[in-house]
Amino acid sequence: MRRSLAGLGAVAVLVGLFVSFQQEFAGLLPGSWIFVLLVAIAAGIQSVSTVLARRRTPIYETETGDPERRYEAPAPGDDLRELMGFASNRSRGVNRSRDQLRERLVAVAAAAIADAEGCSEDEARDRIEDGEWTDDPVAAWFLSRDVGLAPAERARLLAAAPFSQYEAAFGRTVRVVEELASGGGR
Structure with a gap:
């Protein structure tokens, strides 16, 4: 019809x-x-x-998906911040995060010393282990396994940062390495 x-x-x-x-x-x-x-x-x-x-024709609808999410690119230092968070927690036994942070800082310090003093990185690492690379006793103690920290210095460090001496020593060492790398010398 x-x-x-x-x-x-x-x-x-x-x-x-x-x-x-x-x-x-x-x-x-x-x-x-x-x-x-x-x-x-x-x-x-x-x-x-x-x-x-x-009226009898079915209505077809489309569903829109979720809007595209922005990709979050890693920023320099994100892994260091996460590693520092793990290293700051007190734990018994071996603390791998602290060892990793220390090794990274030793590598940066060795490169800065080699650049500032015109020596090889192996010689710079020897100076770090002997504590001869800086006049700052906390920084020398933090990077070296052979150098001890005098009780008076340990007490000052404890007074300056009662909750995390590790973070305070880390920060102080980073400042010393940064001064050395920027040409401030010993």
């Missing part, structure tokens, strides 16, 4: 266009008011059937 109504509507539209351009053929159509009424009824039925057909 839909096709026949569509065909009838198409014929009516074509006849209407033809008659509007060639007006002398308008008199050939018998009973023009009846013809217009039939076309109006056909158009009305077609409109109602189209509306009813659209």
